[in-house]
Amino acid sequence: MVNPNKVTERLFQSPSKYIQGPYAIQNAAKYLGKLGKAPLLICDEIVWGIAGKELVSALEQSEFKVHRAVFGGEASREEVDRLANLGREKSSDFVIALGGGKTIDTAKTVADGLALQVAILPTTASTDAPCSALSVLYRPSGEFHCYTFFDKNPHVVLVDTTVVSKAPPRFLAAGMGDAIATNVEARRCRFSTNFGGGLQTEVSAAICEKCEEILFKYGKQAYEANKAHAVTPALEAVVEANTLLSGLGFESGGLAAAHAIHNGMTAIEELHSLLHGEKVAFGVVCQLVLDGVPTTELDRYIEFMLSVDLPVTFELLGIPNVKDEELRRVAELACAEGETIWNLDRVINVDFVFGAIKAADAASRDYIRRTGWKKN
Numbered sequence: 558m559v560n561p562n563k564v565t566e567r568l569f570q571s572p573s574k575y576i577q578g579p580y581a582i583q584n585a586a587k588y589l590g591k592l593g594k595a596p597l598l599i600c601d602e603i604v605w606g607i608a609g610k611e612l613v614s615a616l617e618q619s620e621f622k623v624h625r626a627v628f629g630g631e632a633s634r635e636e637v638d639r640l641a642n643l644g645r646e647k648s649s650d651f652v653i654a655l656g657g658g659k660t661i662d663t664a665k666t667v668a669d670g671l672a673l674q675v676a677i678l679p680t681t682a683s684t685d686a687p688c689s690a691l692s693v694l695y696r697p698s699g700e701f702h703c704y705t706f707f708d709k710n711p712h713v714v715l716v717d718t719t720v721v722s723k724a725p726p727r728f729l730a731a732g733m734g735d736a737i738a739t740n741v742e743a744r745r746c747r748f749s750t751n752f753g754g755g756l757q758t759e760v761s762a763a764i765c766e767k768c769e770e771i772l773f774k775y776g777k778q779a780y781e782a783n784k785a786h787a788v789t790p791a792l793e794a795v796v797e798a799n800t801l802l803s804g805l806g807f808e809s810g811g812l813a814a815a816h817a818i819h820n821g822m823t824a825i826e827e828l829h830s831l832l833h834g835e836k837v838a839f840g841v842v843c844q845l846v847l848d849g850v851p852t853t854e855l856d857r858y859i860e861f862m863l864s865v866d867l868p869v870t871f872e873l874l875g876i877p878n879v880k881d882e883e884l885r886r887v888a889e890l891a892c893a894e895g896e897t898i899w900n901l902d903r904v905i906n907v908d909f910v911f912g913a914i915k916a917a918d919a920a921s922r923d924y925i926r927r928t929g930w931k932k933n
């Protein structure tokens with residue numbers, strides 16, 4: 558968040574334990590036992606059917622007393638308060654998040670409010686929410702509301718890749734959209750403070766680079782494996798890139814324009830059905846334009862996004878007739894005070910951002926025309 562205080566300390570933070578592998582949920586008791594015995598389990602109805610029952614039976618065999626709370630669907634302040642009251646009523650001694658990004662962000666905020674530890678069990682690799690000590694809250698209408706920050710990162714993050722491989726491939730692709738932003742954003746905020754309030758360490762920059770390397774190497778292959786519900790080395794690598802590397806990378810590296818433009822895009826109602834990473838993917842193209850990268854470099858990213866069906870034009874985003882006034886509003890919100898766009902090591906104003914949004918769509922359309930790319 559810029560560096561007005563001339564911060565000189567480097568800072569890196571992370572969860573205490575990260576576990577990933579096929580059928581990992583069956584071993585949950587082994588990793589969660591130190592957190593307590595009476596967890597509040599937050600998951601929605603769909604996830605309950607996919608992985609909830611299996612998790613609860615694994616925990617009950619080890620004498621956990623699980624209280625299940627049904628997640629309402631939006632990571633809003635109202636939903637956090639409702640679930641926190643439930644946790645208080647049931648005297649829960651830790652919180653489990655089982656599900657996607659919004660479930661995770663909600664559970665982290667609930668746990669923080671109750672001063673309890675939290676274990677994160679993502680059922681998709683669709684965002685980098687699991688590892689960080691912050692949440693994004695939305696208004697009940699779905700618009701971006703604010704970032705909230707916690708003292709601690711989640712204690713345990715446990716990813717069952719068998720469960721992830723059964724989720725629709727669109728989720729994995731969205732996770733890649735979120736993860737491909739990590740290095741693009743972090744490399745442009747070397748002189749700004751990260752989410753922990755310090756400067757990047759050498760390891761955070763290395764993690765961001767490794768994250769991007771994995772996506773370019775294995776992203777497409779993992780996407781195809783996911784379509785076949787197959788757990789492969791490529792899928793494992795991409796799940797780790799989307800969840801662990803992207804999570805550590807953005808938190809201790811820093812966010813910049815791609816996420817600020819994503820946050821602005823949440824003001825367009827037609828985009829509410831899109832996943833976080835799908836909008837971030839478009840934000841990445843916008844930031845690369847703002848960064849002034851050469852066309853060959855821009856093409857490399859656009860090609861990657863299209864290979865996993867991430868939307869990089871207004872048409873692919875589902876807003877072919879979006880008006881300039883709406884895009885200007887997105888640019889204004891992206892440039893709001895306190896937004897991560899101010900971490901960028903270059904001059905920023907609303908006009909530049911508005912121009913970059915228009916030019917990102919134009920560059921991607923040009924790429925599609927030149928290469929004859931077609932949606933499968």
Ligand SMILES: [Zn+2]
Binds near residue numbers: 684685735816833837
């Ligand atoms: Zn993100």
